[in-house]
Amino acid sequence: MKETPDEIARANFVFGACFAKTLSRLGLQTIYFSPGSRSTPLVIGIERYSAIQLIPVLDERSASFIALGQSKQTNAPVGLICTSGSALTHWFPAVTEASHSGIPLLLFSADRPPELQDCGAGQTIYQQNLFGSFVRQFHQVKVPQLREDFKAQLITTLQSAYQESTGLNPGPVHLNFPFREPFLPRSLGITDPPIPHSICRLEGKDYPSTCNEISEQISGYERPLIIAGQNVTSKDIEPWLKTPTVPILCDALSSVRQSDASNTILRYENLLRDPQFTQNGKPDLLVALGALPTSKTLRSWITSLTIPRIVIEPRGINIDPIPSESSSFQLGFDHLKEIRLPSPEKDWLAYWADAEKQVQAKIDLAFSSELAQFEGKLAYLLSLYLPTDSNLFVANSMPIRDLEWFWKKNGAALRLFGNRGVNGIDGTLGTALGMAQGTSVPNYLLTGELGFLHDSNALLFAKQFTGALTVFLINNDGGGIFEHLPISNEPEFEKCFATPQKFDLSKLCASFGIQYSLETDWKQIIEKIKKPISKGIEVIEIPTDRKKDRQTRHQLLSISPSSDA
Numbered sequence: 187m188k189e190t191p192d193e194i195a196r197a198n199f200v201f202g203a204c205f206a207k208t209l210s211r212l213g214l215q216t217i218y219f220s221p222g223s224r225s226t227p228l229v230i231g232i233e234r235y236s237a238i239q240l241i242p243v244l245d246e247r248s249a250s251f252i253a254l255g256q257s258k259q260t261n262a263p264v265g266l267i268c269t270s271g272s273a274l275t276h277w278f279p280a281v282t283e284a285s286h287s288g289i290p291l292l293l294f295s296a297d298r299p300p301e302l303q304d305c306g307a308g309q310t311i312y313q314q315n316l317f318g319s320f321v322r323q324f325h326q327v328k329v330p331q332l333r334e335d336f337k338a339q340l341i342t343t344l345q346s347a348y349q350e351s352t353g354l355n356p357g358p359v360h361l362n363f364p365f366r367e368p369f370l371p372r373s374l375g376i377t378d379p380p381i382p383h384s385i386c387r388l389e390g391k392d393y394p395s396t397c398n399e400i401s402e403q404i405s406g407y408e409r410p411l412i413i414a415g416q417n418v419t420s421k422d423i424e425p426w427l428k429t430p431t432v433p434i435l436c437d438a439l440s441s442v443r444q445s446d447a448s449n450t451i452l453r454y455e456n457l458l459r460d461p462q463f464t465q466n467g468k469p470d471l472l473v474a475l476g477a478l479p480t481s482k483t484l485r486s487w488i489t490s491l492t493i494p495r496i497v498i499e500p501r502g503i504n505i506d507p508i509p510s511e512s513s514s515f516q517l518g519f520d521h522l523k524e525i526r527l528p529s530p531e532k533d534w535l536a537y538w539a540d541a542e543k544q545v546q547a548k549i550d551l552a553f554s555s556e557l558a559q560f561e562g563k564l565a566y567l568l569s570l571y572l573p574t575d576s577n578l579f580v581a582n583s584m585p586i587r588d589l590e591w592f593w594k595k596n597g598a599a600l601r602l603f604g605n606r607g608v609n610g611i612d613g614t615l616g617t618a619l620g621m622a623q624g625t626s627v628p629n630y631l632l633t634g635e636l637g638f639l640h641d642s643n644a645l646l647f648a649k650q651f652t653g654a655l656t657v658f659l660i661n662n663d664g665g666g667i668f669e670h671l672p673i674s675n676e677p678e679f680e681k682c683f684a685t686p687q688k689f690d691l692s693k694l695c696a697s698f699g700i701q702y703s704l705e706t707d708w709k710q711i712i713e714k715i716k717k718p719i720s721k722g723i724e725v726i727e728i729p730t731d732r733k734k735d736r737q738t739r740h741q742l743l744s745i746s747p748s749s750d751a
């Protein structure tokens with residue numbers, strides 16, 4: 187029997203209320219939405235029937251990266267709502283990043299009903315399974331109905347989506363909602379629709395691997411070496427840091443590198459470029475905690491080793507790019523402290539720790555000079571002067587590598603973020619804004635000008651932004667990372683690879699009402715680091731010379747325990 191317009195409208199309204207109440211009970215805190223008509227039942231439901239923070243963002247691409255950043259910050263799912271048609275395709279870059287980096291997002295797309303599919307209806311594409319394997323689940327929900335069993339099915343679907351997004355392999359989940367018109371009744375004075383009280387979410391995670399089996403697997407080795415990936419925290423391996431026995435190479439974004447323990451190794455890029463050091467510092471066991479750091483030098487060195495490798499990864503996915511065989515275990519990083527490390531031979535840790543100190547002292551000496559306009563110095567200064575409890579988002583390409591190569595540990599409580607899932611420059615500014623949204627601590631972004639410009643549309647969020655973000659923008663007039671490749675010597679390099687952009691950043695910032703300054707003096711830059719803005723967005727542009735920067739990096743990375751730059 188065909189539904190009347192009034193029945194369709196009532197079903198849509200009740201659907202939106204049930205949708206909102208269920209997500210609220212599941213614990214969802216924030217949803218970002220971009221304006222559109224087809225998503226009306228979802229938006230009105232959230233706004234009217236939940237305490238979920240509903241935040242408008244003009245374009246879907248920016249909304250998705252802002253949601254990604256906030257999910258990284260809170261370690262909890264964040265929702266997205268959009269209308270039908272091409273709208274949800276703009277989520278795709280952020281969805282791929284969330285999928286590869288294990289960040290929970292709940293994607294709620296509105297759609298046309300079945301009778302308007304494949305018939306030339308406007309603002310209509312095939313939205314089912316649009317994101318393919320990049321989402322943990324896809325749910326095609328039926329057109330809203332007033333039956334109680336439909337409501338129960340919706341609740342079950344939302345519960346499943348929430349739990350899957352936060353499961354052993356967290357990530358994005360996509361739900362597609364078709365709506366017929368009219369989207370709302372003429373009068374919204376409808377009794378508040380009740381929902382069952384049985385809504386709950388699962389707590390705790392059961393991992394298939396155990397600490398005992400890993401402890402047995404690694405026992406007996408005399409030269410073990412640990413690599414702490416970006417998601418490993420100091421708290422996760424606290425006993426290994428308090429009683430240091432095994433060298434730990436620290437990823438650029440891992441909080442372990444902030445520990446002042448003697449066994450944390452940050453200068454491995456320099457050490458592993460030194461043939462004499464690698465000859466005497468060869469391990470007999472390698473334990474990788476999560477994905478490997480960015481360093482190609484490190485990965486090449488690991489590939490050259492013929493030793494057992496253990497890979498521990500909570501998500502149960504293959505994150506090991508090294509071609510030789512390894513043993514994989516699925517275990518949460520919060521259980522690492524229960525693993526019994528082998529007892530190394532005498533002086534094994536001292537060999538690595540002493541070499542680390544020698545290289546760091548020489549790098550400190552090099553940076554004590556002016557090194558005018560060398561962009562890598564900014565990463566070094568950030569490590570020294572960021573206020574405690576700060577958040578720092580680091581763009582890909584050269585900024586993340588400068589962090590890996592020059593960041594100095596100092597024991598401060600800092601949180602480091604980046605989009606390392608697929609390592610793209612897209613969404614850099616939006617993700618940083620999401621990281622900073624609603625926080626009361628200092629927030630920073632370290633980026634190049636290409637990454638910033640690529641995502642400059644995110645500045646439209648400035649009026650909705652609640653928080654503070656200080657942006658250090660290195661302008662080296664193009665893609666500095668390509669200067670380190672052989673193609674940099676070819677005549678097509680500037681046009682086809684470096685792609686310099688001639689622009690006036692001050693005018694761009696002014697159009698959005700954002701604070702801006704151009705800085706060339708390191709003392710002034712240090713003051714900007716130590717005393718960030720307390721509200722809004724500030725952009726600090728720092729001009730550098732990418733060709734001179736390449737030479738300076740080469741000199742600094744050639745420092746070894748036995749040689750200076």
